[in-house]
Amino acid sequence: SWLSRAGAETRRGWPTVAAVLPAGGSGERMGVPTPKQFCPILERPLISYTLQALERVPWIKDIVVSVTGENMGTMNDIIQRYQHKHISLVEAGVTRHRSIFNGLKALADQSNAKLSKPEVVIIHDAVRPFVEEDVLLKVVTAAKEHGAAGAIRPLVSTVISPSANGCLDCSLDRDRYRASEMPQAFLFDVIYGAYQQCSEYDLEYGTECLQLALKYGHTKARLVEGSADLWKVTYKRDLYAAESIIKERTSKQIYIVMDRKDREEHIGVLLEEMLKNEVNNVKFTSGALCHVGRDLQPILSKQCYNFVCVNVMTSDFQETQELLNILKESNLSMLYPVVVISVHFHASESVPFGEKMENLMKIRECAKEAKKRNILLYGLLICYPQEEQKLQESLKQGVTIIDALVKERNFGLIGQLLVA
Amino acid sequence: SWLSRAGAETRRGWPTVAAVLPAGGSGERMGVPTPKQFCPILERPLISYTLQALERVPWIKDIVVSVTGENMGTMNDIIQRYQHKHISLVEAGVTRHRSIFNGLKALADQSNAKLSKPEVVIIHDAVRPFVEEDVLLKVVTAAKEHGAAGAIRPLVSTVISPSANGCLDCSLDRDRYRASEMPQAFLFDVIYGAYQQCSEYDLEYGTECLQLALKYGHTKARLVEGSADLWKVTYKRDLYAAESIIKERTSKQIYIVMDRKDREEHIGVLLEEMLKNEVNNVKFTSGALCHVGRDLQPILSKQCYNFVCVNVMTSDFQETQELLNILKESNLSMLYPVVVISVHFHASESVPFGEKMENLMKIRECAKEAKKRNILLYGLLICYPQEEQKLQESLKQGVTIIDALVKERNFGLIGQLLVA
Ligand SMILES: [Mg+2]
Ligand SMILES: [Mg+2]
Incomplete structure (x- = not known):
């Protein structure tokens, strides 16, 4: 300036x-x-x-x-x-x-x-x-x-x-x-x-x-x-x-909220790497949620309107809920709709897939609330298979979905649980 | 002309x-x-x-x-x-x-x-x-x-x-x-x-x-x-x-494929009514799948690039699969991506919701195949509660999702099962 x-x-x-x-x-x-x-x-x-x-x-x-x-x-x-x-x-x-x-x-x-x-x-x-x-x-x-x-x-x-x-x-x-x-x-x-x-x-x-x-x-x-x-x-x-120009400008930065548990952090890091490799012209930054509250002002003042929130409790929305609370206290979504993607992982050996999906359906109610504050909340369930190649495919599909959600900023699909 | x-x-x-x-x-x-x-x-x-x-x-x-x-x-x-x-x-x-x-x-x-x-x-x-x-x-x-x-x-x-x-x-x-x-x-x-x-x-x-x-x-x-x-x-x-003009022009008509079973036909008719009431500037026509093959040419020549396919076998894609076959034989998707939304219903008294979702996940494979022919396939699972008001809400949510999918024509979200 x-x-x-x-x-x-x-x-x-x-x-x-x-x-x-x-x-x-x-x-x-x-x-x-x-x-x-x-x-x-x-x-x-x-x-x-x-x-x-x-x-x-x-x-x-x-x-x-x-x-x-x-x-x-x-x-x-x-x-x-x-x-x-x-x-x-x-x-x-x-x-x-x-x-x-x-x-x-x-x-x-x-x-x-x-x-x-x-x-x-x-x-x-x-x-x-x-x-x-x-x-x-x-x-x-x-x-x-x-x-x-x-x-x-x-x-x-x-x-x-x-x-x-x-x-x-x-x-x-x-x-x-x-x-x-x-x-x-x-x-x-x-x-x-x-x-x-x-x-x-x-x-x-x-x-x-x-x-x-x-x-x-x-x-x-x-x-x-x-x-x-x-x-x-x-x-x-x-x-x-x-509208397209505004969508393009608001999709240039994505902040990845990482959780604190080791195992999950590992897959969060894999997702971050894949995002950085596959998505062009977008700046990615990441940090643990415990720091987000402190560091929120610099992030928000950099006009970052997109958050990918990697959840540690896979059937829960603890991280996402905390992030939503922080966003609601800020004024970030006053001028532009803010996209929040709540990411969850499903390892094939644990609970049945259908049950996991059902548990995550409560995101619909959260999304309705968030929408009142101009926050567009979507869920993303990424399969976490043992096999390396299949895991890469899941992550790549997850990246495609994140990219689509951030670029489209679609009001009609909030609260949906997408599956990669 | x-x-x-x-x-x-x-x-x-x-x-x-x-x-x-x-x-x-x-x-x-x-x-x-x-x-x-x-x-x-x-x-x-x-x-x-x-x-x-x-x-x-x-x-x-x-x-x-x-x-x-x-x-x-x-x-x-x-x-x-x-x-x-x-x-x-x-x-x-x-x-x-x-x-x-x-x-x-x-x-x-x-x-x-x-x-x-x-x-x-x-x-x-x-x-x-x-x-x-x-x-x-x-x-x-x-x-x-x-x-x-x-x-x-x-x-x-x-x-x-x-x-x-x-x-x-x-x-x-x-x-x-x-x-x-x-x-x-x-x-x-x-x-x-x-x-x-x-x-x-x-x-x-x-x-x-x-x-x-x-x-x-x-x-x-x-x-x-x-x-x-x-x-x-x-x-x-x-x-x-x-791009927006082309999306607008290709979203002006939606064909609703209705099945033949009475009970399901009833909810299909309710969905059609809701679509006609809630979505402006779109022309809706409908017909049973058995007639679609015969009547396909008039429908296709009217430049209809959107199909809502109401499935009778809720855990199956029989109708959708037949429709996809008909579309693949035609040249309809050569010039514009064709949207197909495979609609399924879930009545609360039947199988658990999660199980139903899991059964429908095979749509992802169908969508990958369809994409090769420029057909964008999405799934939509509409809850079918007994209570009249809740049913109305489900249907309305379904209409919002259909409208969003048809208007956005998003390549990144194909194969997703959306829930209303
Ligand atoms: Mg003066
Ligand atoms: Mg000559």
Whole structure:
């Protein structure tokens, strides 16, 4: 983080920064009744991911969100439920420009004690949840120097101009143009002045803030290359893509809770080795449960949302239950569903397989409880045959199942006992 | 289909049509080593979906695909494995325009007996798998009349022109421009003539066929509004989106195989009712297994890729096994993984639950066999308690599991026995 490099508050010349998020859209392009910023991804509304992305940037002081009157209640619920900070709500206008203008007015309003006028204001979209601190830093830095700045991307398609009768008039040289994306940033006085001077026509039909800064603020925006992840969630397929990206990001780390008994530890270690060999692009760490309580904060702050819990008491859930208690006390599952896989082993010489399965069925009740806290609990029973090759097959199958459960994050299969 | 309305071959004035698919791209934008047209979606390469979309249009006679020499073998394997018809391969050029030109040359080549020069040629992208017959019909009709036609979409982002120093020069009025998409269609002589006349610079740096037709063929293309699904799979997120769209489309129909015994039929009917009440946007049909063999073709031709098989012999898989045999004889699972859920019931008064589960574990071996034919087999054991309310809960849980299995189409969880 930039903060850790320089110490934002004290860095000489670093401006005060606020953000405005127009979120008054109706989502008609999605073909769904819910406005897209409120569409759920893993049961959490899209806009909450965007707020989270802005909140974790320590040098953004205030975030002003414009929402329509009818969605004010929904928005307040989201802020409460996901514990968003530094958010102020203002009423959206009927167009995007009017919504942004309302946000700027709230920041400039001297009678509003909660907000104060920033030196630089970021304008972002509620439906671009993957904005990184890096690009925010770049547009703010450029805005401080040039008055205005915006993220751009290469064009994916050629842009053409149709004639009045629906025929091709000309096609633009793709290399000479760019798509204007968000975030953008402005010296507050530049963009606020532009909105105060612009026409009703601009407010009604315009969409491009950089254009207002150019036309009314006589400020040529600096253009900053953004990453592909800045794209705007527009169609239903974009919601699918966003969900897959979030699933991918939350499945990058798995913590393996090992128990303390020697024999079982042995097979736990074999499972860990197999996981590390077979699953790519995932970071595995492990530790005994007795240490987890102490070491929980570092693990959780590393954004690890997946736990494989190797149980010593094969017909019992002691370790898993302790882990669930620790997770419930933390806030880890507030923002993302946390996957917990309770692993048990069955050695062929001991109790009958069916009996062992039956004993483990109580996981269904635990899973129902855990689900209330956004924890997705699954059981995994791994056969532990004497024969080396068969054991390898069992472990490999167990790895396949763990990988599938972590990557899919499926709500419908919680409480199931899977068998490897 | 248009064919069923008019009879393509005999429709007066309908032109002969071929398609050219440039597929020489390297996929550098994806950030993955595999060129994007060969990236797997549900284990099948993206380009195969696109070929399938073109093949099902009866009036497209030939499909010419340009691939690089190093991918020629891969492409031949794809054609064989997924039984694609009417495909000819030509060597791709180093640019998109050169690849298209090579495809056109092959169609015009009088010494090539397999291909003949069509009246109209469609140009499409290998990475736009969701093209519908409707838009193909529109561009071909317009090309026949105007000489050239292309699909367009509204711009999602404002297009801007940067100055040499990376600042905003101007932003284009979004309403006056469109994104040029695919498919496009041309009178063969217009586009072939344009490629023959155009400069090396055009072939090296140009991308827009409509522009060539305008500049060298003096033909103003007719622009046709396309659907959002025409978008080009460009980034990794687009692959995610495509996979979700395919999963959604293949989960729209479920066939319930009912057995013949009265008592079991009763609970099968209860399950069917619950499915119809609880699962939205899915069409359910049902029938006894003895009729399935006879009626299979109509069911399969309706693109039903999901089967819930209610078994009469609760510790046996007789019905499921028969269904699997029928499916294996058909070609249904060649293009999409077919989901089969083998449903069993457990009445509390009969054998112990654990024993019942153990008996059903043989489904794992069946699933391994079925997987070789791209059939995803899962088991579902539904408890059948006397108490009405508990029975409702079991059935509802069963419905949740069926819904999750059909929608996720998960390869890692095949052979699992899920419990409701
Ligand atoms: Mg104030
Ligand atoms: Mg020929």
